[in-house]
Amino acid sequence: MFSVPQIINIAKASLYLASNDVQKGYLYSPRVIPESPKMIYMELKAVEWMYNLDPANSSLTGTANYLYSICRGYNLEAQTIVSGGGGTLYIYQEDNLTTNYDLYLAGVPNIGDEVNVTMEDSLSTISTFTYTAVSGDTAVTIMNNLVTLINASPDFNAIYTTGIHPFISVQSNYGLTTVIGSSTINYAF
Numbered sequence: 373m374f375s376v377p378q379i380i381n382i383a384k385a386s387l388y389l390a391s392n393d394v395q396k397g398y399l400y401s402p403r404v405i406p407e408s409p410k411m412i413y414m415e416l417k418a419v420e421w422m423y424n425l426d427p428a429n430s431s432l433t434g435t436a437n438y439l440y441s442i443c444r445g446y447n448l449e450a451q452t453i454v455s456g457g458g459g460t461l462y463i464y465q466e467d468n469l470t471t472n473y474d475l476y477l478a479g480v481p482n483i484g485d486e487v488n489v490t491m492e493d494s495l496s497t498i499s500t501f502t503y504t505a506v507s508g509d510t511a512v513t514i515m516n517n518l519v520t521l522i523n524a525s526p527d528f529n530a531i532y533t534t535g536i537h538p539f540i541s542v543q544s545n546y547g548l549t550t551v552i553g554s555s556t557i558n559y560a561f
Contacts, residue, residue: 415442419435475539
């Protein structure tokens with residue numbers, strides 16, 4: 373279980389995520405519980421107030437656990453944000469041919485995280501493309517930088533596609549056979 377200060381930080385991130393979710397609802401479709409940000413905010417302020425007033429209060433842990441429970445749907449993503457990041461790569465083979473792969477990147481990078489993508493074509497040409505995250509990087513900026521690196525190679529090319537789930541399509545003129553993603557810190561691609 374989490375400590376009260378950890379729950380407060382998770383709730384702050386959840387509040388942002390819930391508010392963002394409601395704003396998206398105006399554009400796409402209404403959210404199931406558009407009052408979530410208000411509920412999280414009111415309970416967060418009560419827990420913060422009591423923690424600042426009396427951190428040893430006997431009802432504080434139970435109230436903080438309730439706060440965590442109303443962050444449902446956002447608390448897991450908020451934990452990733454609060455804990456300093458981490459990420460995931462999804463490699464999807466576009467078709468049954470081994471020439472097209474789509475790479476999806478999700479997560480929050482830390483400064484200095486390395487993202488490595490290794491590709492091998494049917495002529496056994498192996499190339500590794502490495503990008504190191506800098507301040508202000510997002511998944512989108514990392515993907516754009518990887519596209520630049522990959523396109524500088526004579527053997528492989530990449531195209532960045534925007535949208536709700538942006539991705540990189542990678543190909544080789546010689547038939548791409550393998551795409552491997554790895555990371556040296558905690559941002560896997």
